[in-house]
Amino acid sequence: MRTNLFHIVLLSIFLTMGSLKLSAQEIPSTKHAIPSVKQKDSITKSISIAPKPATTPPPTATTVNDTNKKKSDGLDAIIRRLAEDYEKIDQEKKEIELYNKAELYYKDIELKAGKIVMNYEKNEVYAGRIKDSLGNYSQYPYFKQGTNIVEADSIHINTVTKKARIWNSRSDQGEFRVFGEVTKKENDSVIFIKNARFTTSKNIKDPEYYFLAQKIKLVPGKKVVVGFTNMWIADVPTPLALPFAFFPMSEKAESGFIVPTFGDNNRQGYFLQNGGYYFALSDYYDLAVTGDYYTNGSYGLRFDSSYANKYKYNGNINIRFENLITSERGLPDYERKNQYNIQWTHNQDSKANPNSKFSASVNLGSSKYFKNSLNMNNVGSTLNNILYSSVNYSKTFQTVPQVNISLAATHNQNTNTQEINMTLPTLQASVDRIFPFAAADAPKKGIIKNINLQYNLKGENRIKTTDSLFFKSEMFRDAKVGMQHSIPISTNFKIFKHFSVSAGTNYQETWVMNTVKREFNPITNKDTLINNIRGFDSFRTYNFSSSIGTTIYGTYDFGADKKIQAIRHVMRPSISYTYTPSFDQYYDTYEIDATGTQYRSYTRFENGLFGAPSQSYSNNIGISVNNTFEAKVRDDDENAKEAKKVMLLNNLNFTTSYNMAADSLAWSPLRVSAGTNLFKEKMNLNFAATLDPYALDNANRRIDVYNINNGGSLFRLTSANVTLNYSLASTDGNGDDKDKNNQTARNGGREDDLFGRASDLSDNRTSMFKEEDENKKPDKSSGGFFNAKIPWDLTMAYSLTYSNDRREKKISGSSLMVSGNVDITPRWKMGVSTGYDFVQNGVTFTQLRFERDLLSWRMDFNWVPFGTNMYWGFFIGIKSSVLSDIKWDKRQVPDRRLQ
Structure with a gap:
């Protein structure tokens, strides 16, 4: 593929400059290092670092003093020690020797080994392994000081100066596991290692890969500086090597560069993808800025930020933009297109505020983003043709009666037709049920006491637009605004003990700011719809509904000795009645031909936000029957005391209705x-x-x-x-x-x-x-x-x-x-x-x-x-x-x- 020469040269310079950098900071892991457990030896007996069982005698506390002469460099803390075979104190040499499963605790030092020797005059401690009955080494030393843990073949440490020499040490440093042939510990903050192997493998004794460095300077929790380093895979050296390198180490998130991926694709040429910079802004939020560059001039940018506040909220924002170019300028198939995608999720902790809640789930952007994006192979998103977003805020006022208010912004986008429907915003409010004929603490029984009413309010600003007009002034030109009030009144009671009856009426008042007008156009000889006439208008509707239903149980027994012992049938029949009058007062007429003799009726509220008032009245009788079938089956388990219940049919429903006001086709x-x-x-x-x-x-x-x-x-x-x-x-x-x-x-x-x-x-x-x-x-x-x-x-x-x-x-x-x-x-x-x-x-x-x-x-x-x-x-x-x-x-x- 031909590519732009300028972009190829620019990319070559960038790659040349990038090759001079020997290491780069990756997005750091936010997980804290977990102390490793002693690796098991396949031949020798391993040492467990878990606490001793309760049956083990407690460690004895001993304060050792020189009776002849006090020295300022003597012990200044209590020693606690354990040994399975023997403990020996040599007052002449000022030494304590522990043998076999030895443990020693002194100040912040915890030491476990096969053999431990402590010279409390020189403030030196030696720990080593011992041989088992087969002549194999076992009980390797385990050393812990603060959060620093080291396992080794032998350890020699000065408890005052903190200096130490360690042979064949094994320790964890962040995600790295380090094995050093000889380790020299200068103090608490500086460690030198000779002939070190560091890897992320869980098996430090036989890793599947490792980096072999002749010299390492390690500052725990801060940095690692290495000399000549060579990568080994399966104990075979590879050509991958560095003369020296620097690895920052920290338990906290750190900012740093994100190294891009190099490659090429079919139509955009060579590329660098997913390179950028990670900003560790605070403990509560971060930001990763990454981008792509292609040699034909295409590019992409992405901003990804996560945030969290414990016990309050958490979320993520992802903004993507791509400028895509196909072919080359001057060719017939040349095309340039911008596309974007915005994703935002926000979740509020339920304990943050019990009376209010805010949540967001946003996914909007160019309709063809997932189909055209060069940095995404997400088939599940490519085949999907709907994008949906919602941002919601709700609040409850603990009054009597209770009041609920919610605000929401929604977005629905068809990626095939590029049609977008939005509500900016939707307001909903409701007042909890009020029982005017019953006291608050009295039981609600009977027709009168069960009468209750509510108040509901819904308001919308609805926008219908297309992908090309999104967030442009034309998008708001045909917006529809309206509000609907409803007051439902209902009651329920029982008759003949087994029949439940409910009855109610619903009054609605609808306010709109957009209406329409139809008239005959003599030029086109057709009727013309004048849409979106701005101005306040309203209409009022009401209806009445009632229903009666019951529950019928039937069981057929086959016998306790049968596999299927019984079948139970539950049937819930119900009959409902709905009356809706005609609202002719909201309908007008217009001519449909030039003679002026033919007219047609219409309502100016058609195509409204909440529908239009009905011109024809209806008397509907609805009939529905809901069924469930359940079987009682013998349990083959000998310990079972009862038969199993098996659902045969979760539901079997029949629904129809009859309109008594219709002159034909009354049955639905x-x-x-x-x-x-x-x-x-x-x-x-x-x-x-x-x-x-x-x-x-x-x-x-x-x-x-x-x-x-x-x-x-x-x-x-x-x-x-x-x-x-x-x-x-x-x-x-x-x-x-x-x-x-x-x-x-x-x-x-x-x-x-x-x-x-x-x-x-x-x-x-x-x-x-x-x-x-x-x-x-x-x-x-x-x-x-x-x-x-x-x-x-x-x-x-x-x-x-x-x-x-x-x-x-x-x-x-x-x-x-x-x-x-x-x-x-x-x-x-x-x-x-x-x-x-x-x-x-x-x-x-x-x-x-x-x-x-x-x-x-x-x-x-x-x-x-x-x-x-x-x-x-x-x-x-x-x-x-x-x-x-x-x-x-x-x-x-x-x-x-x-x-």
Whole structure:
């Protein structure tokens, strides 16, 4: 690909300058160092640093003094010591010797070893290992002073000057584990190490990789300065070496540079990605500024900030901007496009303020950002076509009655049509229920005492715009403003002991600032809609509703000796009545032709925020029947005292209505829905269908003739759909423990991996392995073979839709999606996400995933073999954030053209 010569030269200079820097500061880990536990010796007996059992005699306290002559350099603190074989005090040599499982505690020093010798005149302590019965060394010294812990072969330390010599020391310094052949401790703050190996591997004795340095100067908690350093992998030296290096170390977050990734893609040329600077601004918030640069002139910027205040709130802000260029200036396919994405999440701690709450979940920006972005391979977000945002504040006033107020700003964006709907803001207020005919502490029984009323208020400023006009003045031009007041009054009571009755009325008053006007246009010979006439207007509506229902229980017993002992059926029938009058006073007429003899009615409130008043009155009778079926099954467990209850059908519902005011087609279609869980609740099955009692004429229009009277069946099936979800795993029989892809969900995609797993190109340390998976060992309970018990998980989703509204009689939708992951070995994971569309006869999005856990390293390969999202990526690198720049990352991103 031709690239701009100026940009290539600029990038070459930048890379040359960057190569002079020998080390760089990575985003530091915010985790505190955890003292390591003594590594077990595969041959010799290891020492535990845990406290002694209660049966062990307590350490004795001894103050040793010279009876002949007092010296100023004698012991100035109490010594506590333990030894399993013997303790020996030599007053002549001024020494205390402890042998076998020896422990010594002096001031802030804690020392454990096979043998300990302390000269309290010279203030020197020696600790070493001992040989076991087989002649192998065991009980290696363990030294702790303050927070500094060292394990070694032998230790020689002066308790006054703090100087020490340590042979074959093993210690943790942040995320590094350091093994030194000879260590010289000058004081509490400076340590020199000769022939040192430092690594992030958990196995310090036999690490899979390490850096070998001839000389190291270590200032714990501050810095590490090393001489000539060479990287070794599997005890084999590599060409990767540095003449010297400097590693800042701190338990606190530190600012520093983020090293970019170098590579090339299809259309933008060579690039540097995800380079920038990390600002550790305070203990409460930080900021990472990263960017991308491509040799054809494209670039990107990202600002990522996290903040938290314990017991109050936490959140994250992510702002992304990209300037993308395709082809070259002067060519027909040249195009330049800016795109952005803003994400913000804010969560308030429930204990911060019980009477008010603020939360935010924002995801807005360019509609094609996830499709065109060069620094994101997030298929779950690419396939999603909805972006949603909401910012909410609510407050409760503890008055009598209680008052609730909430303010919200919402955003809904269709990335296919680029249509955006926003409310800036939505105001909602409500006054809690008031029982005017009953005392506050009296029971609410009967028709009168149960009468209650509320007051609700809802106000909106609704904006409808497009992606190209977002945040421009035209966006606010056609905004609609309105407010709706409602006062519902209701009561409920029982009749004949078993029937529950409720009745109520609802009064609504709607205020609007936008209306419309229709009139006949003699030039076009059509009616014209004059939209968005500004000015205050209002209308008032009311209705009445009541319902009566009961619950019927039925049980059929098969006998206690049967597998299925009984089936229980619970039926909840209900009948409702709704009356809505006609509000003709809000309707006007206009001419629809030039003769002036034909008129049509309309309301100026059409297309309003809260709908329009109805012109026709209705007397609706609603009928619904809800059913559940449950079985009592004998439990095969001999210790079980009772039978198991198994849900057969969670719901089986029938719903319809009859409009007594209609002159035709009074019955509405019958809606049937059902749902159940099968296979120990691992499969969820839902079904829904619409049945129309009326027939169709030759033009496929509904007529006022029952279908059974037209030569058909009692009902005509117009639509049906079936959804099936199946999720399980080998661990506990379900797939609920599967990792949730939070970033994909935040971008608007699915939480599961039916649309694949997202690849975070800015941090490829994200792994399919959980922390407990990395620490687990192979299961050898079944003959020692790992594949006798292979961990796996499976997720499946199937959807079927049938359409027959106008005699189509066709399957309009039928698709299957499957995802699965399996542990081939304890360190190998493989996953696949795919699907098939049976209507379009094609394979849907497919992704193959492979990952190898290399202990301190990880390696993965992701492959999308076909489709518009074709992609492959290979990565191998160190897991630790300190050395995350030691990696090899190669990928072929989708050949995206700007959309």
